[in-house]
Amino acid sequence: MAQIVVRAYIQIPTLREADPRIERQMSPQIQSRRCLFLLFVVAAALLPVALSRDQLSTRECEALGFTGLALCSDCNTFAEVLIRELLCAELVSDCLKCCTEDSDDETSKITYSGAVLEVCMRKLVFYPEIVGFIEEEKDQFPSVKVQYVFNSPPKLTMLDEDGQQKDTIRIDNWKREHILQFLREKLKSASSK
Template sequence: MELHFLVLAVLGAVALCGRADKTCEELGFTGLALCSDCDAFAEIVKDQELELDCRKCCAEENEESLSKLTFSGARLEVCMRKLMFYPHVQTFIESKLEKFPAVQAQYRFNASPKLILLDEDGNEKETVRIDNWKMEHIEQFLEQKVKPKHTEI
């Protein structure tokens, strides 16, 4: 029995060897992906290794951890040259971004559209890819997850 455990541990370590230094974003997952999404993902892709990567990068759903998790600001990062391929993101920046004073657009060469969520000190806490999000989803996400900036009177 102990030998069986040891063999499984070694096989697991060997399987992860090439991926241990990759971040969730590099693997195509983000820290805010819900673990229940990995269930649906596993049914579609039928690849155990990808499912394991998903589970390493997901967040458990519970009332305390996700629904109340908020950030002090965000940076919407995208490549200006690629922006035309993401019309929902482009429309959001042009027509809705001003509604969110705690969110800034930043153009970075070759960057896929993503929201980088920031703490009160401006440190990056989470990154969420928004390639396929509709404008309404971006707006709704920011309303729920980014605290509005308080303007001084």
Template sequence: MKNLIAISSFLTLLLPYTSSEFSTEDCWALGFNKANLLCSSCDQLPKYNLDDLVTHCRECCHPDESGTAEKIYHKAVLEVCTCKFGAYPQIQAFIKSHRPSLFPNLQIRYVRGLDPIIKLYDKDGHLQETVAIEKWNTDSVEEFLNTHLVKIKDDDYLRTNMV
């Protein structure tokens, strides 16, 4: 009888945790960043045979904004310090590849001591948003720019540096 009471007490203590979301600390301990995790990301886990993580992911995620169109910007500036290329090899690979030439409205600026960021500007040149990209790979950077930059067809070989 004492065991039954102990088990029921234990389950009563766990009930608030099973019926509510995990705290930020709980999510961090599970490997999720609650502040940045969108629920649509949880849907991607089964593709990588991570079905066991879906339940915990759902407890840590924020619903995606539905019905909102992606914001489109007229100019982007990727800022990074060359001294930190060793810490961010994917960003270095993106910068040294042909990919930046695909975006005539992308500028690369080297700023001493700065972790990699992308600054996004409106058509009047006013800064609208800054995005930290230190954990991104080359494909993520390219996909982000494809999604959020105005498409410019630029055949001027002098502007694109292509001879």
């Protein structure tokens, strides 16, 4: 449904390009009604997408250009900008499928049994905060393992009781104290001390 709406709107600018007088002949009231109508159409198109949001895998999101760092509230802000710029809704749909839910009471209570800090050895020089954590702070967390994977961005893979992957969080721009705070809050062994 969103693609049909977008395609219908994309054809409108080509009409304006063919005859620029069309834009000048519109009264401000017609322009504001038109903008309000388009806002309603895009919002109606995005509503089912937001309600039935299927999460994509990390690889699918990376293939679409999303790093996994975006919060869902960022996608909503992104949608507002796209509506103002009258760009396609498919991008917002992909963003919503790849975002991380904003922190609320339910997600803040989730804890994990362990974690794997995955990073590329060659890229490590670009992340002094992560190097500092590995060299000086990692020993505080016996359930955290460091894994060096070629060309991998820095990320924490959170594990359940069975050692299975539950969540993956990119930590490219995290400071050492943010990593420490996150692990203290989220790891069961660290939070029980």
